[in-house]
Amino acid sequence: MEPDISVSIGKLRLKNPVLCASGCFGYGQEYAELVDLSMLGGIILKGITLKERQGNPMPRIIETPAGMLNSVGLQNMGLSRFLREKLPLLSNIPTAVIANICGETPEEYAAIAKELSDKAGISALEINISCPNVSHGGMSFGQDMMLTFEVVNLVRKQTSLPLIVKLSPNVTDIASIAKAAVDGGADALSLINTLLGMAMDIKTKKPYLANITGGLSGPAVKPVALRMVWEVCKAVSVPVIGQGGIMSWEDSLEFLLVGATAVCIGTANFVNPKAGMEIAQGIKDYMKQHKIIDLRKIRMM
Amino acid sequence: MIQLTAKILEKEEVAPDHYRLALDAPLISKDASPGQFVHVKITSQYMPLLRRPFSIHRITPSGIEILFRVVGTGTRLLSEKRQGDELDIIGPLGHGFKVKENTFTAILVAGGVGVAPLFALAERLRQFTEVRILIGSKTKTGILCLEKFEALGINVQVATDDGSLGIKGVATDLLEDFLATSASPRLPIYGCGPMPMLRILTEIAQLYSSPCQISLETNMACGVGACLGCVTKIVAPNSSSNFEYKRVCVDGPVFDAREILWR
Structure with a gap:
């Protein structure tokens, strides 16, 4: 019997548990020549803000051991240009498309959510309260229980779309933030966003990144991500999308074992654009080989 | 792709x-x-x-x-x-060099390993126009592909910082000398090399009203326009800051030199 690898994130049904992460997969089209998008469980779009954002100064990326730091700073065209230029292309993408939204105030999040709620081509929203590279909003919301609740609750009132809240690892107690997001009305949680980090150039005695600090991603962060996903899965009953340094189907299984419902692929896309496809296939092959019919049966002993 | x-x-x-x-x-x-x-x-x-x-x-x-x-x-x-x-x-x-077939003499300017893309360009350009290349490096061991360009029938001039091969100076010195004595106006220039060299190249090209295309080098993650990690500042008169960040990987790596904001 063919294993069923479809999963539910609230009302959203994904054909498989492998998503491509916001900021790592553009608007889908960038990878369309290299990747069979229909083999992905879904795509999470580059973060959208109300107004256009220029982003941070360059250099914005530097490779670090088994990882990379980025300080892109949410460069994006803003909501109105997104609606004109990108939204019409989304209906052609043969998998679920999730919009990632970010604001400087709770009201901005709500305004974007309202505007995107009735748009064909968008299946769910991911609320980004965890971007470490912006001076207003972003991670500052995700580091405070009350603000997390406030943002999620305000967005919840504006949309009936499935609502995913993306959490920051740059907190003392991620379970309490996770609970606040669920209390605010989150249908699912995704974690982790990047870990705040830094790298110095000893020749110039300056930081490599113009923004000085950036978000660390890649295989280096996986143990931290896994621990946090495990903590959150114990604390809440909504589906959790695990991410942070996943490079292979084996890495994905670790997240599923600690309780994640789905996984999200970020930096791995840069290394191998076919990573998402290959991971989805790898999970399916594993289930066949071990005669597992239901993905939910993959659980920690 | x-x-x-x-x-x-x-x-x-x-x-x-x-x-x-x-x-x-x-x-x-x-x-x-x-x-x-x-x-x-x-x-x-x-x-x-x-x-x-x-x-x-x-x-x-x-x-x-x-x-x-x-x-x-x-x-x-x-x-x-x-x-x-x-x-x-x-x-x-990415986007490569734009080549017009009815062009005059094309001038290629390379700094160090910047000759890399200019060799493919020279092979293409020489099919319909005269090509000159000006190569600069710190010392003679860094002057690459000299014989290969000459074998194509391309005029090569060399500058080294230490004078160990060609003139003592930099590739843009050769360019200034050539343009100052050339009878033809607005010769197209194609450049690749370190950023300080490309900046001087751009200034010289503007002085002589030459169209100039330059290939930029930068750290990249995705390479396909998704991550926005490899951006460079591009002049944008309609933006409040007078520039916007464009992606070297898909909007470049070759840009019209006039587009680059060098500050």
Whole structure:
């Protein structure tokens, strides 16, 4: 019997548990020549803000051991240009498309959510309260229980779309933030966003990144991500999308074992654009080989 | 663009710390144009993690060639590959040089390993126009491809910082001398090299009203326009800050020199 690898994130049904992460997969089209998008469980779009954002100064990326730091700073065209230029292309993408939204105030999040709620081509929203590279909003919301609740609750009132809240690892107690997001009305949680980090150039005695600090991603962060996903899965009953340094189907299984419902692929896309496809296939092959019919049966002993 | 596994057909150490690899990739070369690049995965380990972008040095029916200098861990590991080894590559990527067939003499200006994309361009341009190349480097061992350009019938002039080959000076000195004495106005200029050189090149091109295209080099993650990690400042008069960030990987790597904001 063919294993069923479809999963539910609230009302959203994904054909498989492998998503491509916001900021790592553009608007889908960038990878369309290299990747069979229909083999992905879904795509999470580059973060959208109300107004256009220029982003941070360059250099914005530097490779670090088994990882990379980025300080892109949410460069994006803003909501109105997104609606004109990108939204019409989304209906052609043969998998679920999730919009990632970010604001400087709770009201901005709500305004974007309202505007995107009735748009064909968008299946769910991911609320980004965890971007470490912006001076207003972003991670500052995700580091405070009350603000997390406030943002999620305000967005919840504006949309009936499935609502995913993306959490920051740059907190003392991620379970309490996770609970606040669920209390605010989150249908699912995704974690982790990047870990705040830094790298110095000893020749110039300056930081490599113009923004000085950036978000660390890649295989280096996986143990931290896994621990946090495990903590959150114990604390809440909504589906959790695990991410942070996943490079292979084996890495994905670790997240599923600690309780994640789905996984999200970020930096791995840069290394191998076919990573998402290959991971989805790898999970399916594993289930066949071990005669597992239901993905939910993959659980920690 | 396509992702494929390419066998290394030839490997040559062209100068100390400088290597040329010929890759078996006809599916990439058939669509490639001068100035485009390939994104190369050097190891299946996690260090280095990211692919490395290399401009296409030659386009042949059997594939492409890259020419690189060893600057860090990634390029060192790549230099240790052997003929017959396989590399996971994506390409052709980015926007290359725009070439007008009814052009006058084309002037190519290279700094160091910046000759890499200019050789593919020279092979294309020489089919319909006279080509000159001006190459600069710190010292004579860094002057690459001299004989190869000459074999194409291309006029080569050389400048070195220490005067060990050609004139003592830099490639842009050669350009100024040539333009000052040339009877033809507005000769098209194509450049690749370190940013300070490209900045001076741009100023000279503007002084002589020459159209000028330059190929930029930067760190990249995705290489396909998704991550916004490799941006550069582009003049944008309608923006409140007078510039916008464009992606070197898909909006470049070749830009009209007038577009670049050098501040």
